[in-house]
Amino acid sequence: MNDLREKQDALIATAKRCFDLRLQTNAGGNLSVRLDHADAIVIKPSGVGFNECTRDNLQLVHLDGTIESSPYKPSKDLGFHLDLYRIRNDIRAVVHCHSPWATGYASAGLEIPCLTVQTIEKIGRMPLIPLSAQGGPQTEEDISPVFRDPRVVAAVLANHGTIGVGTSLMKAQYLAEIIEETAQIAYVRDTLLAAHGRTAADLPQYGTAAEAKAAS
Numbered sequence: 001m002n003d004l005r006e007k008q009d010a011l012i013a014t015a016k017r018c019f020d021l022r023l024q025t026n027a028g029g030n031l032s033v034r035l036d037h038a039d040a041i042v043i044k045p046s047g048v049g050f051n052e053c054t055r056d057n058l059q060l061v062h063l064d065g066t067i068e069s070s071p072y073k074p075s076k077d078l079g080f081h082l083d084l085y086r087i088r089n090d091i092r093a094v095v096h097c098h099s100p101w102a103t104g105y106a107s108a109g110l111e112i113p114c115l116t117v118q119t120i121e122k123i124g125r126m127p128l129i130p131l132s133a134q135g136g137p138q139t140e141e142d143i144s145p146v147f148r149d150p151r152v153v154a155a156v157l158a159n160h161g162t163i164g165v166g167t168s169l170m171k172a173q174y175l176a177e178i179i180e181e182t183a184q185i186a187y188v189r190d191t192l193l194a195a196h197g198r199t200a201a202d203l204p205q206y207g208t209a210a211e212a213k214a215a216s
């Protein structure tokens with residue numbers, strides 16, 4: 001029971017941080033955490049804001065999809081949350097939010113470049129996942145294949161939002177923050193480059209000097 005209480009409280013705190021940082025307003029987005037002592041997760045239901053999560057409205061869902069009795073509607077994205085936990089044992093938490101800079105980038109059909117030292121060294125790539133085949137929102141069919149690569153910890157969904165995963169809610173939340181921060185930095189860089197008639201190809205590439213030295 002302590003496991004459940006601890007995970008509920010961690011989820012409530014993470015959701016509040018995400019809301020306070022304005023990465024998620026209104027009742028959109030969702031986040032979940034896997035229990036240590038059961039094949040089950042705690043997840044925010046549909047229609048409840050990140051700032052309104054309480055022990056009473058969070059849902060307990062088993063990895064086989066069984067939802068413990070709840071007056072709330074399950075999240076529309078429950079399917080991809082469950083599947084991420086099924087395909088990767090290292091994924092213990094998922095934060096999915098509709099943060100505006102990153103979602104704007106992805107909705108322009110652009111992958112957010114990992115251009116800062118932190119993202120190059122710690123993340124490597126934040127894949128862009130396009131809309132589903134019929135133009136609908138991304139489901140586990142679109143998302144899980146990308147996360148089957150164990151190196152992928154962050155991805156961005158076109159016209160939708162971001163996904164950060166981790167071994168804890170805080171780690172997944174940090175990624176949600178880094179994705180948004182990187183989208184802002186990339187936007188500023190690319191806007192300034194365009195204003196000055198230059199492209200990213202004109203710039204020195206981080207890491208290339210070290211790679212050249214290592215190869216010589």
Ligand SMILES: [Zn+2]
Nearest residue numbers: 029077160161
């Ligand atoms: Zn969403």
